[in-house]
Amino acid sequence: MAQQxxxxxxxxxATVQDESADFVVLPLYDGxxxxxxxxxxxxxRLGYGEMRIVAGGTxxxxxxxxxxxxxxxxxxxxxxxxxxxxxxxxxxxxQAQLExxxxxxxxxxxxxxIRDRDIAQARAQxxxxxxx
Amino acid sequence: xxxxxxxxxxxxxxxxxxxxxxxxxxxATARFKKAMDxxxxxxxxxxxxxxxxxxxxxxGLEVSHPLLEEHETTERAVLLVLTGNRGLCGGYNSNVIRxxxxxxxxxxxxxxxxxxxxxxxxxxxxxxxxxxxxDRTFTNFEDRPAFAEVExxxxxxxxxxxxxxxxxxxxxxxxxxxxxxxxxxxxxxxPLGSIGGADTTASGETEGxxxxxxxxxxxxxxEEVVPxxxxxxxxxxxxxSAVSEQVARMVAMKAATDAADDMIRDLSMTYNRARQGxxxxxxxxxxxxxxxxxx
Numbered sequence: 001m002a003q004q005x006x007x008x009x010x011x012x013x014a015t016v017q018d019e020s021a022d023f024v025v026l027p028l029y030d031g032x033x034x035x036x037x038x039x040x041x042x043x044x045r046l047g048y049g050e051m052r053i054v055a056g057g058t059x060x061x062x063x064x065x066x067x068x069x070x071x072x073x074x075x076x077x078x079x080x081x082x083x084x085x086x087x088x089x090x091x092x093x094x095q096a097q098l099e100x101x102x103x104x105x106x107x108x109x110x111x112x113x114i115r116d117r118d119i120a121q122a123r124a125q126x127x128x129x130x131x132x
Numbered sequence: 133x134x135x136x137x138x139x140x141x142x143x144x145x146x147x148x149x150x151x152x153x154x155x156x157x158x159x160a161t162a163r164f165k166k167a168m169d170x171x172x173x174x175x176x177x178x179x180x181x182x183x184x185x186x187x188x189x190x191x192g193l194e195v196s197h198p199l200l201e202e203h204e205t206t207e208r209a210v211l212l213v214l215t216g217n218r219g220l221c222g223g224y225n226s227n228v229i230r231x232x233x234x235x236x237x238x239x240x241x242x243x244x245x246x247x248x249x250x251x252x253x254x255x256x257x258x259x260x261x262x263x264x265x266x267d268r269t270f271t272n273f274e275d276r277p278a279f280a281e282v283e284x285x286x287x288x289x290x291x292x293x294x295x296x297x298x299x300x301x302x303x304x305x306x307x308x309x310x311x312x313x314x315x316x317x318x319x320x321x322x323p324l325g326s327i328g329g330a331d332t333t334a335s336g337e338t339e340g341x342x343x344x345x346x347x348x349x350x351x352x353x354x355e356e357v358v359p360x361x362x363x364x365x366x367x368x369x370x371x372x373s374a375v376s377e378q379v380a381r382m383v384a385m386k387a388a389t390d391a392a393d394d395m396i397r398d399l400s401m402t403y404n405r406a407r408q409g410x411x412x413x414x415x416x417x418x419x420x421x422x423x424x425x426x427x
Contacts, residue, residue, distance in 0.1 A: 013174070030348050040345055041344045042346070043344045044346070045352050066360075068360075079177060079360075082279075
């Protein structure tokens, strides 16, 4: 039998997912990364985006809201604020957040960083929702 | 001798109250178990964050972040007081409010601009009673605070702290140690003193270099760890409060039910005596009448 990954997704509220997988795609801060069994140990910063878990030919898709991923051995720990199945994303709320963030005036470095973050978060949700 | 009917009515009403307090006790017990499970889930998350910080410090990274540093001057402070929406839970609300008011007065004396934010109807009304008008109030945190709701609050504090609109954040809440012990405390969450636990940084040194590869870089991860750990700590405050409230209500209602039991027992005894006394005196009347007729 082929080697399997164990994928554990934890949010502050609950352990969302704890199952074995063949292949996992994580949305890192600066691009996606694919994790197959026997990956080198790694700690990565997650961005806003889509996480895909491939197990037995079916792919489950989640939106993850920042956080971290830790890979050691064949265990992937994903720590995130939110992990929502792609079909349950509230696209209307994301659209509202996007519009609100874009309308927000930003006149300092910190304010611009906050605005950019809100925009990126909203866009990622819309992107994941749109693909479902 | 007291009127047996009055005594009986009183006993009935105490029985009814006992039914109510007993039910409330059972509900509180069930809610407490649920709240406890949620708190345990949050602990799993914090443990992993702590482990992550440990790995980062093993990689020889200096832990520094704007959120960990105090601002040069403390001009704007926020005090957040977490109370319950409902009463009938012993000293739970009053203990937190007492701590909160004391800290509020102290902050008022030290800091030019203090903002008071109160969660829970009980806290709001008792601050108003003391003629302190809260600047912001929340009543949406029930016995199951959702992370999404707390996150909104946390992000607002984080943003304001980064922008310099906030220099200090204190939270008054009830910390849950175990079922028998909960204490009302005031903690300073911003600036964040340490992440996870302070001792983790020291103990990691002996185990050699970290085997991990950091993507994109250890610094970038740290940049995200600190706010995350703040959010989770705030969330933990809410969870602790929720658990403590249920425990306090459970204990208070248990005491009320026990007291009702005692009262029912005493009243039953008095009632039986009164009833028996009345029967005896009526019998004596009849016997007296019979004797008077037969002579």
